[in-house]
Amino acid sequence: MNMKKHKTTIRRILSSIGRYKWGVLASLACALITVVLTLYVPILTGKAIDCILAPGNVDFAVMGGILMKIGVIILVTAVSQWLMSHINNIITYRVVKDIRVRAFAKVESLPLKYIDSHSHGDIISRLIADIDQFSDGLLMGFTQLFTGILTILGTLIFMFTINPAIAVVVILVTPVSLFVASFIAKRTYTMFRKQSQTRGELTSLVEEMLGSQKVVLAFGYESEAQSQFEEINERLRVWGLKATFFSSITNPATRFVNSLVYASVGIAGAFAAISGYLSVGQLSSFLSYANQYTKPFNEISGVVTELQNALASAARVFELIDEEPQIPDAPDAAVLSEVKGEVSLSDVNFSYDPEIPLIENMNLEVKPGQRVAIVGPTGCGKSTVINLLMRFYDVDSGSIQVDGTDVREITRKSLRTSYGMVLQETWLKSGTIRDNIAYGRPEATDEEVVKAAKEAHAHSFIKRMKDGYDTVISEDGSNLSQGQKQLLCIARVMLCLPPMLILDEATSSIDTRTEIRIQKAFSKMMEGRTSFIVAHRLSTIREADVILVMRDGHIIEQGTHESLLEKNGFYAELYNSQFAV
Known part of the structure; x- marks a missing residue:
């Protein structure tokens, strides 16, 4: 020094x-x-x-x-x-x-x-x-x-x-x-x-x-x-x-x-x-x-x-x-309320490293209530899009808007509160199962917590545990299986029911039988809500209103499951690689 x-x-x-x-x-x-x-x-x-x-x-x-x-x-x-x-x-x-x-x-x-x-x-x-x-x-x-x-x-x-x-x-x-x-x-x-x-x-x-x-x-x-x-x-x-x-x-x-x-x-x-x-x-x-x-x-x-x-x-x-904090919200930043769920990306450019381009000139219009699936090979930018939507990172150029307002002109808290997020990587804090489910809504009643757990198909395994909802989870939930942890994270979102949803491989650690039930619960939860679904297993996104196919940071194909198969392009190649006999 x-x-x-x-x-x-x-x-x-x-x-x-x-x-x-x-x-x-x-x-x-x-x-x-x-x-x-x-x-x-x-x-x-x-x-x-x-x-x-x-x-x-x-x-x-x-x-x-x-x-x-x-x-x-x-x-x-x-x-x-x-x-x-x-x-x-x-x-x-x-x-x-x-x-x-x-x-x-x-x-x-x-x-x-x-x-x-x-x-x-x-x-x-x-x-x-x-x-x-x-x-x-x-x-x-x-x-x-x-x-x-x-x-x-x-x-x-x-x-x-x-x-x-x-x-x-x-x-x-x-x-x-x-x-x-x-x-x-x-x-x-x-x-x-x-x-x-x-x-x-x-x-x-x-x-x-x-x-x-x-x-x-x-x-x-x-x-x-x-x-x-x-x-x-x-x-x-x-x-x-x-x-x-x-x-x-x-x-x-x-x-x-x-x-x-x-x-x-x-x-x-x-x-x-x-x-x-x-x-x-x-x-x-x-x-x-x-x-x-x-x-x-x-x-x-x-x-x-x-x-x-x-x-x-x-x-x-x-x-x-002394490290530079994240750019603070503008003094006149808007607070999202009564969110419709209209999301648009205009000429978005972003990269983690200036020397390595990632997302370039991305444009997307999502109507309220639409289910948007994002697919593509590893490293194509799927999770990066989620980071930008949640404003974990700011775009290098271009803009992302929610209900016609640039996300940089919206308070981070109200923007993130408007999204419900279930990731492939689960996170649970030390505390009871009830505390973890109510993480986004600490004021929720016991009845609401139980209802959310039932909708996430987590209630049955919780009741089998010695202390039920009062069972204390160790650090990062190490005393639970990966599937059980993911069910609790899903229950957490079920309890909050925000106007927009982000599901990033949300059922990756769940058995097929439970996944079918969860998909039904998700379908019910997604009704009238703008939803972004990131998935590697293409069987989980057939019902999406629009599927975005990404490669090297670009949207190369866009459409419904059937229309993309008819095009016989990159999506059809990905789909057939998973289901070809």
């Missing part, structure tokens, strides 16, 4: 902390009280030592009062430290919560193009692991950085009040410690950033392997997956080891320099005491201050190392937050 970006990250972290300025001020006040009282103790200790006038001659009266003061100071310091730690915890976790909420909100507002083109595991790593790393660094920074800096300033002030000459000796040796810490910290940051990036790669691989475990086992990919894991894990080990090495030598290096400071003070103070410039008690106080003065440098060097890690992690999170 370049220095400009580094400074920007720090500035943004401070901005996030700035929302809790009163907490920061309270923490600073507690830190100030803690440091001042802690530094006052050596003065009292020095005075107590000076009460020892000679062997057998001790001023116990004065010493007793001093010890009483020290006891009260220790108690107040302990309470102040506890308060500071508690306040720092509150500030840190509120800041982290705010950043995590912003990051998750950004994920929800990102265009689908970003999600499709980035590793899901890396995005998860940024939301979870990187923010946790940032949290640890921020908490350590609050807890030790404040008190460390104040301790350094406070000890200098107290040392100057005792003996300015020796205090100057301490200041002259200090830059060596700062130089050593700075030299190591610069090299540590790069290592921690590489470590964070590689951790994201590892998370991505693990997430992918766990999500596709059955496929991995079925194709005997275990050894290759293990090799991939070991390669990334080895890189993580290397970067982690380098980061740890550089961070771990910071403390010993600064301790060595600080020991020089302590030795210098001891020698200079001893000569001053012999010459009568210092009392023995004052020398004791000075040595105590020298020790307290050097200790924060050790702590700060550790904090700086942790902060380097936190900054590297924060930078990755801010990169996610």
Whole structure:
């Protein structure tokens, strides 16, 4: 990361902390009280030592009062430290919560193009692991950085009040410690950033392997997956080891320099005491201050190392937050209501990669209530048309209109609410079967949920389950068969009954007997509704009002099932390849 970006990250972290300025001020006040009282103790200790006038001659009266003061100071310091730690915890976790909420909100507002083109595991790593790393660094920074800096300033002030000459000796040796810490910290940051990036790669691989475990086992990919894991894990080990090495030598290096400071003070103070410039008690106080003065440098060097890690992690999170969101709805965007279902595509051009053309000059007019089937070989653009209709992607040129209004002038929520969508790839959330069916209509009654399940022919298998509609589905419905999951997704659409439907291989995982029943339910549901049906099995689309035959992003044939067979073109070729005896 370049220095400009580094400074920007720090500035943004401070901005996030700035929302809790009163907490920061309270923490600073507690830190100030803690440091001042802690530094006052050596003065009292020095005075107590000076009460020892000679062997057998001790001023116990004065010493007793001093010890009483020290006891009260220790108690107040302990309470102040506890308060500071508690306040720092509150500030840190509120800041982290705010950043995590912003990051998750950004994920929800990102265009689908970003999600499709980035590793899901890396995005998860940024939301979870990187923010946790940032949290640890921020908490350590609050807890030790404040008190460390104040301790350094406070000890200098107290040392100057005792003996300015020796205090100057301490200041002259200090830059060596700062130089050593700075030299190591610069090299540590790069290592921690590489470590964070590689951790994201590892998370991505693990997430992918766990999500596709059955496929991995079925194709005997275990050894290759293990090799991939070991390669990334080895890189993580290397970067982690380098980061740890550089961070771990910071403390010993600064301790060595600080020991020089302590030795210098001891020698200079001893000569001053012999010459009568210092009392023995004052020398004791000075040595105590020298020790307290050097200790924060050790702590700060550790904090700086942790902060380097936190900054590297924060930078990755801010990169996610700074990603361009999807184009927002126009302020005057229309809200679809009483949708008729008239859809038109005019001179539509679109491609995922500018270098690879996909859909070119597509034109289509769909009347309200029509059933439009889209067929063609894999990769011809069928699902892409669905992505454009739902406005998951915007067209590169041309326009798509619903009821005469360009979809870019309609709010996304109202547009997508107007479609019911069942895909070949099912998705179920962790929760009960009832929650999953009512996903699009959380306010639906139990009777409506059961009715939708019956229409989707899912009711019978649901009732056979131990808890019926209250059965809890595990992540992604792994405790259900693929067919059962698809029936629940169909029931979800049956419950919403939107004015337009998109069925993308909606019955691909269902047995033939159940498929016949579902097709009847679909036929009833599609009455009066504009429907787009994507299918590879041509037997499912014979009743469509119009069939679009696509190849290489173009509609090459269009008509009813019978008329397309009569043309004896590409559709007839596809159909005969499936049903030829």
